[in-house]
Structures are given as C-alpha cells and as structure tokens.
C-alpha cells in the first residue's frame with residue numbers, strides 16, 4: 001500500500017503514527033505542499049480535492065484521514081478499532097467529534113488564521129473577529145474534551161485502550177504547540193497527550209512538524225487560549 005502524504009500535514013501524521021505503531025508497511029510518497037504539487041495535473045488526477053493524505057491499495061484509492069485510519073485498522077484487524085459493535089461506535093463517535101467540531105473551530109477557526117499567512121483574513125478587524133470566535137468555540141470544545149470525553153480516569157479517548165481516535169485527535173491537539181499552547185489548564189488532556197507522546201514512534205513522526213512549524217514560530221506573539 002502507498003500513502004501520498006506530507007510530513008508536516010496534520011491529517012497525514014495520524015496515519016503515519018498509527019502505521020508505525022501497528023507495524024503496517026506503507027510506501028510513503030511525499031506530495032510537496034510547500035511548492036503546490038497538490039495542484040499539478042498528476043496529483044489532481046489522484047485527488048481532485050488537492051489534499052493529502054491519499055491511500056492507494058492496489059487499484060483502490062481512498063482519501064480522508066479518518067476513513068484511511070479505519071481502512072488500515074480494519075484491514076489489519078487492529079485492536080485500535082475494536083470489533084465489538086458499541087466499542088467501535090464509540091471510536092467512530094470520537095472521530096466524528098474531532099473532525100467535524102473540534103478541528104473546525106480549534107484549527108481552522110483559531111489556529112490556522114494565526115499561523116498560515118494564506119489563511120489570515122485580509123482585514124484586521126475581520127481577522128480579530130475570526131480568531132476571537134474560533135477561540136471562544138475552541139475553549140468550549142477543550143472543556144468537553146477534558147472533562148467529559150477524557151475525564152480523570154481515562155488514559156485514552158475511549159477508555160483504557162488506545163484507539164485510532166487517539167491518533168487522529170492527539171495530532172490535532174499538537175498543533176497548539178505552534179503558538180506555544182501546552183494545555184496547562186486541562187489536566188486530563190495533558191495526561192492523554194503525555195501518553196501519546198510516550199509512543200515509540202511519536203518523536204520521529206512529528207520531527208518535521210517541530211522543525212517547520214514549531215521552531216520557526218518560537219517567540220512570536222499569538223492570541224492565546
């Protein structure tokens with residue numbers, strides 16, 4: 001199987017991490033988002049949405065990080081995607097919560113307009129309003145994540161066992177480190193992130209993210225949570 005990816009991409013790294021931890025062999029092909037390779041005809045034919053990741057398994061192509069995680073986990077019968085109906089439904093629920101609610105407001109609403117010049121709103125007032133709105137919504141999601149989804153007793157998002165929801169969510173949260181957000185006000189999030197950071201392949205998978213996103217933004221001023 002082949003993964004079209006970018007090492008900094010928030011939607012590629014959960015798959016890289018899961019594949020590395022679960023010993024799923026993948027051929028990795030970089031799509032250079034920094035030079036706009038995703039808009040070149042060759043890649044547009046692979047994914048007309050011009051995004052990574054894309055998984056290729058023989059003549060089958062799959063987009064969407066959440067769907068790819070589920071496909072890989074199901075294909076390898078990974079315990080990170082339990083077969084039990086209700087346990088699996090819980091994993092799906094957490095992944096939808098992350099993808100449709102948390103990621104939208106925390107990343108696209110609050111973080112990205114601050115760290116990506118192409119997502120900064122052209123007008124200062126609009127920019128400030130966008131970030132303030134995103135911050136308000138993100139604070140709400142973080143409280144739910146900390147107090148309702150993780151709670152003091154959970155090591156992972158679905159209880160004591162790691163699931164593919166943890167791979168997806170932890171990489172989303174890590175984005176906060178670009179603006180020096182370490183989630184100190186959220187003890188359960190900190191514990192969970194600590195558990196994820198202790199994974200054998202965490203450092204290697206996130207190396208490029210620190211090099212290209214965290215380090216160059218050190219010392220800059222951002223709106224904080």
Ligand SMILES: N[C@@H](CCC(=O)N[C@@H](CS)C(=O)NCC(=O)O)C(=O)O
Nearest residue numbers: 009010011050051052053064065066
């Ligand atoms: N919903 C998609 C989103 C994928 C996505 O946002 N990919 C970004 C990188 S993190 C991308 O390829 N961006 C390139 C572009 O939009 O030009 C998924 O979860 O896979």
